[in-house]
Amino acid sequence: MTEFQWPWEYTFPPFFTLQPHEETRNQQIKVWADLVLRYLKYLNKYQVNINESTFPLFNNETLKRRLSPETILVILEYLQRTGHAAPLDKRRIEWQVYWYTLEEYANMVYDWIQQTGQLNTICTLYEIASGENSEGMEFHGIDEKVLLNALRTLEIKGKCEVVELDDSYGIKFF
Amino acid sequence: MRRRAGLGAIQQQQLAAEKYKDKGTNLQESQFEQMTKQMEVFRMKLEEFAVKHKQDIRKNSHFRKQFQEMCAAIGVDPLAAGKGFWSVLGIGDFYYELSVQVVEVCLAANHNTGGLMELSELRRRLIAARGQSAVHQEITNEDILMATKKLNIFGNGFVVHKVGKGKYMVQSIPGELSLEETKVLTVASNTDMGFVTLRMLTEHLGWGELRAKQSLDKTLSEGLCWVDEQDTENDGVSHWFPSLFPGRF
Numbered sequence: 001m002t003e004f005q006w007p008w009e010y011t012f013p014p015f016f017t018l019q020p021h022e023e024t025r026n027q028q029i030k031v032w033a034d035l036v037l038r039y040l041k042y043l044n045k046y047q048v049n050i051n052e053s054t055f056p057l058f059n060n061e062t063l064k065r066r067l068s069p070e071t072i073l074v075i076l077e078y079l080q081r082t083g084h085a086a087p088l089d090k091r092r093i094e095w096q097v098y099w100y101t102l103e104e105y106a107n108m109v110y111d112w113i114q115q116t117g118q119l120n121t122i123c124t125l126y127e128i129a130s131g132e133n134s135e136g137m138e139f140h141g142i143d144e145k146v147l148l149n150a151l152r153t154l155e156i157k158g159k160c161e162v163v164e165l166d167d168s169y170g171i172k173f174f
Numbered sequence: 175m176r177r178r179a180g181l182g183a184i185q186q187q188q189l190a191a192e193k194y195k196d197k198g199t200n201l202q203e204s205q206f207e208q209m210t211k212q213m214e215v216f217r218m219k220l221e222e223f224a225v226k227h228k229q230d231i232r233k234n235s236h237f238r239k240q241f242q243e244m245c246a247a248i249g250v251d252p253l254a255a256g257k258g259f260w261s262v263l264g265i266g267d268f269y270y271e272l273s274v275q276v277v278e279v280c281l282a283a284n285h286n287t288g289g290l291m292e293l294s295e296l297r298r299r300l301i302a303a304r305g306q307s308a309v310h311q312e313i314t315n316e317d318i319l320m321a322t323k324k325l326n327i328f329g330n331g332f333v334v335h336k337v338g339k340g341k342y343m344v345q346s347i348p349g350e351l352s353l354e355e356t357k358v359l360t361v362a363s364n365t366d367m368g369f370v371t372l373r374m375l376t377e378h379l380g381w382g383e384l385r386a387k388q389s390l391d392k393t394l395s396e397g398l399c400w401v402d403e404q405d406t407e408n409d410g411v412s413h414w415f416p417s418l419f420p421g422r423f
Binding site: 008011012013014015016017019020021023024027028064065066 | 285288369394395396397400401402403404405406412414416419421422
């Protein structure tokens with residue numbers, strides 16, 4: 001794995017303080033949001049906890065600066081508005097984060113199903129997320145909970161049906 | 175490319191010739207030739223002068239104005255882009271082009287720099303942006319200062335501030351940078367990282383705490399700097415200028 005490229009802001013001490021000036025703050029949040037998505041993609045991580053105080057993303061040890069949980073929440077709520085995050089509990093402490101929006105994932109999967117002639121057959125979540133056939137696809141390796149959420153959006157549009165199996169889910173695409 | 179230089183001279187000659195014809199004076203061929211030759215000599219002398227004093231013309235706007243007036247008198251426009259000699263000077267285009275590029279470079283970086291850029295950084299970026307064209311010239315800090323002076327037509331849009339230690343900051347945000355803010359910037363520019371604390375202002379500028387705090391608040395509220403509230407090494411709070419932060423490039 002190549003080393004992660006941190007933006008210059010990551011070594012800029014005030015970057016870890018939520019800025020009071022509106023325009024500066026907007027710029028700051030944008031950079032953070034982009035950084036969060038890139039970093040999580042790099043680690044193949046789909047979940048964050050706002051109290052994770054030792055997570056290198058939020059805590060720069062060398063700089064001795066860290067984001068407060070309140071600020072992390074602000075960033076995640078911004079990501080929620082752009083469709084890249086959703087809280088997993090009412091307290092908004094655990095969050096699911098996706099580098100692509102759920103809709104983007106859903107479309108990717110559907111296109112792949114169509115192209116590989118798998119329409120009207122049943123696939124399992126595992127097959128889609130981690131099967132041999134999906135290797136090389138952007139969604140390969142995706143967290144199954146995220147995938148399920150993405151497929152639910154397709155279900156609403158009537159493009160697939162999700163069926164509960166023994167300990168997993170099967171999906172039929174139309 | 176315009177050749178107004180040559181046209182101007184020819185027109186002048188024609189005008190002169192007509193004038194004499196109209197007056198009904200019988201000008202001898204030789205006299206007309208003489209006059210033309212004299213104008214040529216004068217023109218050559220002017221060109222020699224221009225080459226000899228090229229640097230002065232570039233640096234001194236008063237000098238340049240007088241020179242331009244002289245040129246106008248014999249129908250030559252030194253600001254016109256043209257082939258041959260005048261493009262060697264190319265004064266008009268040079269500064270016009272440079273000011274446009276200054277604007278482009280500053281505005282493109284504004285979201286990063288908060289609207290302030292140090293002159294040496296601006297120069298580096300301009301040289302990089304201008305590339306390897308055939309008419310590429312080494313840009314000096316004076317050239318940039320001259321070009322930014324032209325930008326004063328934008329009102330307070332583009333201003334250059336001297337901030338001590340021979341440093342200049344080019345401001346490309348609307349609104350004025352007060353003397354107070356310039357002083358704060360000076361203190362910041364004396365640190366390696368480009369930050370100030372309340373204590374630095376009271377110590378270096380002899381300001382009272384209240385005044386220092388108000389100054390910092392104002393600078394912050396105008397988006398010129400960022401606040402760091404975790405600066406335990408520096409009394410807890412410090413204000414940083416991204417345009418002075420070395421880690422940015």
